[in-house]
Amino acid sequence: xxxxTLQRTPLVEMNNIRVAFGGVHAVDDVSVDLFAGExxxxxxxxxxxxxxLIKTLSGAHRADSGEIRxxxxxxxxxxxxxxxxxxxETIYQTLALAENIDSPGNMFLGRELxxxxxxxxxxxxxxxxxxxxxxLNPQFKNLKVPVSSLSGxxxxxxxxxxxxxxxxxxIIMDEPTAALGPAxxxxxxxxxxxxxxxxxxxxxxxxxxxxxxxxxxxISVVLQGKLVGTVNxxxxxxxxxxxxxxxxxxxxxxTQTELDDVLN
Amino acid sequence: xxxxxxxxxxxxQEDPVDARDGGAVVSGAPATGGSRSIGTIIRSAEIDTRLxxxxxxxxxxxxxxxxxxxxTFLTARNLWNLTVQxxxxxxxxxxxxxxxxxRNIDLSVGSMLAAVGMAMALLQTEILPDIFGIGHPAIWIIxxxxxxxxxxxxxxxxxxxVAYVGVPSFIVTLGGLLVWRGLAWWMASGRTIAPMxxxxxxxxGGARGTIGGTWTWIIGIxxxxxxxxxxxxxxxxxxxxxxxxxxxxxxxxxxxxxCAVVMGATAVIxxxxxxxxxxxQYAEENGIAWPPGGLTIPLGLATPVLIxxxxxxxxxxxxxxxxxxxxxxxIGGNPEAAELAGVKTRWTIVxxxxxxxxxxxxxxxxxxxxxxxxxxxMGQLTELYVIAAAVIGGTSLSGGVGTIPGAVLGAxxxxxxxxGMVLMGVDAPLQDIVVGIVLIVAVALDSVYRRKAx
Numbered sequence: 144x145x146x147x148t149l150q151r152t153p154l155v156e157m158n159n160i161r162v163a164f165g166g167v168h169a170v171d172d173v174s175v176d177l178f179a180g181e182x183x184x185x186x187x188x189x190x191x192x193x194x195x196l197i198k199t200l201s202g203a204h205r206a207d208s209g210e211i212r213x214x215x216x217x218x219x220x221x222x223x224x225x226x227x228x229x230x231x232e233t234i235y236q237t238l239a240l241a242e243n244i245d246s247p248g249n250m251f252l253g254r255e256l257x258x259x260x261x262x263x264x265x266x267x268x269x270x271x272x273x274x275x276x277x278x279l280n281p282q283f284k285n286l287k288v289p290v291s292s293l294s295g296x297x298x299x300x301x302x303x304x305x306x307x308x309x310x311x312x313x314i315i316m317d318e319p320t321a322a323l324g325p326a327x328x329x330x331x332x333x334x335x336x337x338x339x340x341x342x343x344x345x346x347x348x349x350x351x352x353x354x355x356x357x358x359x360x361x362i363s364v365v366l367q368g369k370l371v372g373t374v375n376x377x378x379x380x381x382x383x384x385x386x387x388x389x390x391x392x393x394x395x396x397x398t399q400t401e402l403d404d405v406l407n
Numbered sequence: 408x409x410x411x412x413x414x415x416x417x418x419x420q421e422d423p424v425d426a427r428d429g430g431a432v433v434s435g436a437p438a439t440g441g442s443r444s445i446g447t448i449i450r451s452a453e454i455d456t457r458l459x460x461x462x463x464x465x466x467x468x469x470x471x472x473x474x475x476x477x478x479t480f481l482t483a484r485n486l487w488n489l490t491v492q493x494x495x496x497x498x499x500x501x502x503x504x505x506x507x508x509x510r511n512i513d514l515s516v517g518s519m520l521a522a523v524g525m526a527m528a529l530l531q532t533e534i535l536p537d538i539f540g541i542g543h544p545a546i547w548i549i550x551x552x553x554x555x556x557x558x559x560x561x562x563x564x565x566x567x568x569v570a571y572v573g574v575p576s577f578i579v580t581l582g583g584l585l586v587w588r589g590l591a592w593w594m595a596s597g598r599t600i601a602p603m604x605x606x607x608x609x610x611x612g613g614a615r616g617t618i619g620g621t622w623t624w625i626i627g628i629x630x631x632x633x634x635x636x637x638x639x640x641x642x643x644x645x646x647x648x649x650x651x652x653x654x655x656x657x658x659x660x661x662x663x664x665x666c667a668v669v670m671g672a673t674a675v676i677x678x679x680x681x682x683x684x685x686x687x688q689y690a691e692e693n694g695i696a697w698p699p700g701g702l703t704i705p706l707g708l709a710t711p712v713l714i715x716x717x718x719x720x721x722x723x724x725x726x727x728x729x730x731x732x733x734x735x736x737x738i739g740g741n742p743e744a745a746e747l748a749g750v751k752t753r754w755t756i757v758x759x760x761x762x763x764x765x766x767x768x769x770x771x772x773x774x775x776x777x778x779x780x781x782x783x784x785m786g787q788l789t790e791l792y793v794i795a796a797a798v799i800g801g802t803s804l805s806g807g808v809g810t811i812p813g814a815v816l817g818a819x820x821x822x823x824x825x826x827g828m829v830l831m832g833v834d835a836p837l838q839d840i841v842v843g844i845v846l847i848v849a850v851a852l853d854s855v856y857r858r859k860a861x
Contacts, residue, residue, distance in 0.1 A: 203747055224749040239747045241740030243807035244733075252737055253749035255730050262728040270648040305748075 152215040154179045154344040155200065155313055160209035162195050169195040170206075171368040177313065177344040182335060183373075184347045184359035187388055192368040193348045194236065197315050200346070201233040202226035213313075224253075230312035234319050236348075238302040242291035246301045247272040249290055250308060275304045279334065280327075295322035303331070307338065314338060317348045332358060352381050366391040457801050457856075461816045465823065472827035479830050483679035487706070489819075489826050490676070491612045491777075494711035495520075495770045496789065497818035500796040501722040502766035504814045505732075505759050507797055508739040510806030511569060511576035513760065515583030516767050516793055519561055520786035521591035523764075524771040527554040528600040528781030531607055547607040554768040561587065562764020566757035584790065592783035601780035611776030612709035614685055620677045620705030626713075627673030631666040638662055677705040711773045715815070718769060723811040725762075735759060739807030795842075796821050799849045803857075 153176040162170040170192045177183045185193045198204040200211060202223040210217055213229050220226050226233070240249050247268040256264045256271070269286055276283050280300040290298055299322055306314050316335075320328040335345060335358050349355050355362060356376060364371040364387040372393045374384070383394035473480040499516050506513045531550040539545055565583050569576045602608075609616045618626075638658055645652040652658075680703045681689060689704060690697050726732040734755045737745040746752050775781045800817030802809030824845060828838045 201747075222749070223747050227749055233747070235747065237743075239741065239744035241737040241744050241807070243740035244737055248733060248737070249744075252733070252745065255733060257730070262724075263730065263733060266644045266648040266650070269650070 151178060153177060153212075154181075154214065155346075156210075156212040156215075157196070157200060158210050158212070160196060160199055160211075161207045162192075162199060162204060163207055168368045170199070170365075172209075173365065173368070173370045174209075175346075175363050175370070175373065177346060179312070179344050180339055180342045181361070182339055182345045182347055182359045184349060184355040184362045185365065186349065186352070186355055186362060186384065187365040187371075191365045193365055194317055196365070197233075197317060197346060197348060200226065200313075201231060201315055203233075227309070230310070231315065232306035232309060232311035232313070233315040234302050234306045234317060236317040236321065238298055238322075240290045240298060240301060243289050245289055246276075246286045246293070246297075246304075249301055250275070250305045252305075254309070271308070272304065275308055276300065279304055279307075280330070296324065296327045299323055299327070299331075303334065307334070311343060313344045313346070315346045315348075318350065319347070320349070320351065320354060328354070352384060355384070356381060364388055364391075455810075458810070458812060458816070461800070461813065461820070465816065465820055468820070468823055468827070472823070472830065476827065476830040480827055483675055485826065485830065486675055487679040487709070489822055490712045490715075491709045492826065493818050493822040494709075494715045495774050495777075496792050496796050496822065497715050497815045498718050498770040498773070499763075499766050499789070499793040500800070500814040500818045501719055501811050502759075502763040503793050503797040504800070504802050504809040504811055505722075505726065505735050506576075506763055507794075507802045507804060508735055508806055508809045509756055509759055510739055510742070511756065511759070512794070512804075513562075513565070513576065513580045513583075513763050514790050514794075515561075515565065515580040515587055516763065517786035517789035517791075518584045518587035518591065519558065519764065519767045520771045520774060520789060521781075521783055522561070522587040522594070523554050523558050523768045524775040524781045524785055525591045525594045525600065525783060526557055527551065527768075527772060528603065528775050529594060530554075531604040532600055532602070542605055544606065546604045550604065550607060551768075551772055554772055555765050558764035558766075558768030558771070559761045560764070562767070563757055563761040565764075566760025569760065570753035570756040588783070591785075595781075595783065597783050599780050599782045603776055603779050607772070608776050608779060609710050610714070610772045611774075611779065612711045613777065613779070616710040616776070617706040617708065618710070618713065619707040621707075623673055623677050623705070623707035626708065627669055630669045634665045634669070635662050676708055679706055680704055681706050711777065714769065714773060718766065719811055719815050722766075726811050731755065731758060736807060741807075792818075792821060795846050799846065801853065 155177040156174075157176065158174045160170055160173050161168065173192070173196055175183065175185070175196075185197065187193050195204060199206040199209075200220065202220045202225050205221065211220060212218065218225075218229060220229070220231075223233075241252065244252070247265065250272050251268045256267045258264045258267075272286055276286070280297065283297050283300055285293075290301060293301070299319070303319065306316075319335075320331050323331065332354070335347070338345060347355070347359060359376050361373055361375055362379070362384055363373040364384065366388065369391075371387045371391050374387070374393070379394055386392065386394060469481060479485060499520075503513060503516070527550045530553055531546050535543070535546045535549060561583070565576075565579050568574050568579045603611075638661065642652045642658060653661075680686065683701055686702050686704050687697060689695075690702055695702070726735070734745060734750045734752075737748070737750060738752050738755060742752060771786075774785060778785070796818035797809060797814045798804065798817070799820055800810065800813030800815070802814065802817075821842065824842060825838060828841060833841070
């Protein structure tokens with residue numbers, strides 16, 4: 144978080160979002176925001192409601208109440224197509240790949256490149272995929288096989304490529320490094336820094352507190368569907384955040400007032 | 408497929424892999440006993456080994472039947488009939504592949520065949536002649552168009568209930584199986600409707616429903632040119648985007664083999680002559696003198712076969728070259744991923760059921776033209792043959808996997824089995840037993856093969 148973001152309108156504001164499944168409030172009156180060129184980490188235990196909250200932004204779920212603003216303007220996101228139209232791309236925890244289709248097919252799913260006769264332009268899609276992969280994962284060359292026969296890292300690369308290819312302004316990453324080894328995790332970290340430098344806003348959901356401290360600017364903690372609070376990474380320690388995740392209380396009053404200063 | 412499938416060298420890098428068994432193996436498994444060099448040749452030529460296996464099995468079966476039936480199976484006459492008999496099931500199987508790929512099923516196609524056929528028959532025998540007069544050229548056009556529209560509507564209705572209401576397709580189309588059958592009976596109170604319009608009869612093959620020797624050769628040659636053109640275009644595309652094309656020997660080899668097969672098939676079709684009585688009539692109509700030894704006039708390709716070829720080509724194009732086709736496979740592979748990628752999954756499923764309905768209408772027009780009659784009992788159990796053809800052709804019931812050429816070959820395998828057993832004089836109940844066992848064995852071998860491949 145830098146000084147200049149203080150004067151700007153947030154890229155994304157999610158205000159008072161509520162989602163209920165049956166009688167259970169999966170997300171209960173949560174508000175978070177995200178500035179351009181910033182990484183906001185969403186942390187919390189299993190079932191805290193992080194993924195559900197983020198799904199209302201990616202269009203996978205509708206919120207029962209609350210509003211979403213992009214560039215300060217109120218928007219309605221009913222389905223994934225709406226979200227993509229606002230420049231929101233998502234890397235899902237499950238990766239959301241069609242296992243029987245090859246990597247270019249997955250990367251361009253829903254946005255296929257076509258020839259001037261309206262047929263699928265497989266060669267063009269393969270060539271574009273090759274270009275993106277040369278940047279993301281240079282060792283990954285067997286693009287024409289179904290995704291089901293790829294390794295975890297390669298599948299992750301496809302899922303990430305799918306999100307970064309389309310000049311997104313907002314990228315949501317749900318556990319992007321869960322299936323990866325140390326080297327690949329480092330690669331994703333570099334990528335996040337690079338995207339951030341390009342001015343893209345990133346919501347990062349992660350279980351790994353070290354990743355979070357390495358990559359995030361601010362950290363929003365959720366517990367049992369409620370927002371515990373949002374803190375500036377530089378103002379807290381890992382133990383503070385762990386305390387928030389587990390106990391559901393902000394570290395101390397000093398941090399609270401500093402936090403208010405920054406947010407207002 | 409059958410035995411040949413298990414023996415095929417394991418080089419299915421290009422094959423679709425069953426999503427369920429999706430492991431994390433990167434490269435193809437080593438060849439199982441088969442010669443490595445053959446495997447390498449097939450791999451560098453980028454040939455679909457599963458399809459190759461099926462063709463191998465078909466050839467083995469044909470030779471076997473030929474020996475066991477004392478040389479009557481591999482005659483021009485029998486092969487010509489085989490192609491015609493395969494048509495109705497093959498046409499519908501191309502649509503069933505897409506239905507099954509989207510993780511659905513359509514049990515209603517046999518009944519729908521009867522209902523649509525009955526509607527087309529009633530139109531051309533009882534309704535339209537009163538308006539236009541018997542034999543008017545508009546009759547067959549209107550009847551066919553109405554049939555296609557009705558098929559699309561029936562399929563679309565089932566699709567909407569499946570996709571938007573959320574009733575499992577097994578239940579919806581099981582209901583359809585009963586409803587459409589009842590409707591077929593109800594439309595004519597169970598009467599048999601005959602005969603069809605004279606022009607409409609051409610759809611059935613029959614005496615006038617063939618295109619003659621010359622046109623058959625022309626189509627054969629055109630097919631060869633098409634194959635070569637396709638190979639050239641593919642090669643140029645690959646080079647344009649900087650991918651390594653197939654080695655030249657493979658390109659030429661494929662072109663030579665494919666053209667040889669096409670020309671061979673054309674020659675076989677054209678060596679089946681018109682029966683003498685028909686030939687005499689033909690000679691008379693065309694002012695040809697009747698020589699003492701009789702005339703050998705080739706019948707040529709039958710219309711139903713021509714329709715099947717066109718349908719298969721169009722469906723192959725739709726499945727592999729269009730967005731819609733891509734979405735069908737994506738939904739089969741991972742419905743949630745397709746939805747999250749912005750695909751209109753429900754509408755895609757409705758379209759698939761509508762397409763199935765259209766194909767049923769086309770198959771139905773072949774059927775009623777071939778019988779020259781429509782009955783409410785037509786197409787009973789056909790749904791099972793259609794599903795069996797798709798499944799024998801490598802379509803996975805768990806969705807996401809299946810090809811159009813596979814389904815057409817599957818239909819040909821089934822019809823060859825039945826036809827071979829008829830020639831050998833096998834009783835009807837025993838035929839059913841054999842077909843049933845072959846279906847199970849084929850799928851069992853297929854799943855063993857898939858498990859090994861992944």
